[in-house]
Amino acid sequence: MNLPPLAQAFVLHFGEMGSRWGINRTVGQIYALLYVSPRPLNAEDIVDALGVSRSNVSMGLRELQAWNLVLPKHVPDDRRDHFTTPDDVWQILRTLAEERKKREVDPTLSVLRELLMQEPGNDADRHAQARMAAMHGMIESLTTWYDDVKRLESERLAALLALGARVTKLLEAKDRVVGLVRGKKEA
Amino acid sequence: MNLPPLAQAFVLHFGEMGSRWGINRTVGQIYALLYVSPRPLNAEDIVDALGVSRSNVSMGLRELQAWNLVLPKHVPDDRRDHFTTPDDVWQILRTLAEERKKREVDPTLSVLRELLMQEPGNDADRHAQARMAAMHGMIESLTTWYDDVKRLESERLAALLALGARVTKLLEAKDRVVGLVRGKKEA
DNA sequence: CAGTCATTTCAGAATTTTCTGAAAGTTAGG
DNA sequence: CCTAACTTTCAGAAAATTCTGAAATGACTG
Numbered sequence: 001m002n003l004p005p006l007a008q009a010f011v012l013h014f015g016e017m018g019s020r021w022g023i024n025r026t027v028g029q030i031y032a033l034l035y036v037s038p039r040p041l042n043a044e045d046i047v048d049a050l051g052v053s054r055s056n057v058s059m060g061l062r063e064l065q066a067w068n069l070v071l072p073k074h075v076p077d078d079r080r081d082h083f084t085t086p087d088d089v090w091q092i093l094r095t096l097a098e099e100r101k102k103r104e105v106d107p108t109l110s111v112l113r114e115l116l117m118q119e120p121g122n123d124a125d126r127h128a129q130a131r132m133a134a135m136h137g138m139i140e141s142l143t144t145w146y147d148d149v150k151r152l153e154s155e156r157l158a159a160l161l162a163l164g165a166r167v168t169k170l171l172e173a174k175d176r177v178v179g180l181v182r183g184k185k186e187a
Numbered sequence: 188m189n190l191p192p193l194a195q196a197f198v199l200h201f202g203e204m205g206s207r208w209g210i211n212r213t214v215g216q217i218y219a220l221l222y223v224s225p226r227p228l229n230a231e232d233i234v235d236a237l238g239v240s241r242s243n244v245s246m247g248l249r250e251l252q253a254w255n256l257v258l259p260k261h262v263p264d265d266r267r268d269h270f271t272t273p274d275d276v277w278q279i280l281r282t283l284a285e286e287r288k289k290r291e292v293d294p295t296l297s298v299l300r301e302l303l304m305q306e307p308g309n310d311a312d313r314h315a316q317a318r319m320a321a322m323h324g325m326i327e328s329l330t331t332w333y334d335d336v337k338r339l340e341s342e343r344l345a346a347l348l349a350l351g352a353r354v355t356k357l358l359e360a361k362d363r364v365v366g367l368v369r370g371k372k373e374a
Numbered sequence: 375c376a377g378t379c380a381t382t383t384c385a386g387a388a389t390t391t392t393c394t395g396a397a398a399g400t401t402a403g404g
Numbered sequence: 405c406c407t408a409a410c411t412t413t414c415a416g417a418a419a420a421t422t423c424t425g426a427a428a429t430g431a432c433t434g
Binding site: 003004005006007009010013017020021022035036038087089090092093103104107108111115118120121122123124125127128129131132134135137138141142144145147148149158160161162164166167 | 190191192193194196197200204207208209222223225274276277279280290291294295298302305307308309311312314315316318319321322324325328329331332335336345347348349350351353354357
């Protein structure tokens, strides 16, 4: 590997974290490399920078494109494919959330739905189904919320996060108002 | 494996999803089994239900306890250790979020902080550092928000999610009010 | 404190995942 | 179409992870 020190440390870290994030070391490193690179890189550049085989880079790029984390970017007068990462970090976050949901949550949601349709044959399954219903309800709320929030543009999303749990304060205020109105009506 | 059909399907699914969730098949299955079980189970119960080795169960339980997803629960007049999962699904969500943050986000945040302290030695590293700063900022907002929200009790958290992106409406309303006040002051 | 029951540890077997080099496939230009 | 540049595929090697059985450890009881 042959990179400036800070870039290298970043790339190595992403390689190490890869397995915890559900990708492999090479994929993590390729992503990190493209992320800090000032210009699109071609496969050979990546081979040189990381010291892994050409075929490994090819597979890694394929996976990253499947995740929508890396985009092909045509460079004029060069036949070779070049690649970059989108540079809006909020967009990256949205992409990551979307893809992880697709891989890690959706399959479970659909299995739960299916199992909740079935008729339990005994007490054990009746209890199991009740537990599944609880889990299903929670995941459902979570994904409904997510479907709502994912549409926010970067700036608004950042604002929402900045607000933090002070949202709760707004909620409380709203509750008070609603309570007040109800009180008046009932009075 | 010897379980009622719905419980079995659930357990098998968790086993399959395990690798995507960063745990192994047995760990996924043990969790699922305890989750749907109407009472705490001991290690031998788990061996019987899942058909894996005793030692594998021991290691799996250890990992699940490290994740705080499974708790030892003493059963009177029984020498053996028994285990359960907490049953509030919102509590489970909080635990999961906390542990995944600890494993998947915190190490990166600390590496980023460290690398941002260093003096870049050339233009490439200067650019790399700028990109890292962008990523750091995004993760920081995210974790600040999370630190806020994780304190909410289950009921309030559910309410927040139920509100969804309508929070944005509140934000807009707030912006309008603030704008109004500013306008008045300036007038 | 010997014996039994329960749990953990750990070395190596089994399995799965990752990575490579060679071969096949694809595309643009002559 | 032929060739050269580039990319992908894929079988098997290498590495990492998961799982097991045997042995060690711990802890309660008579």
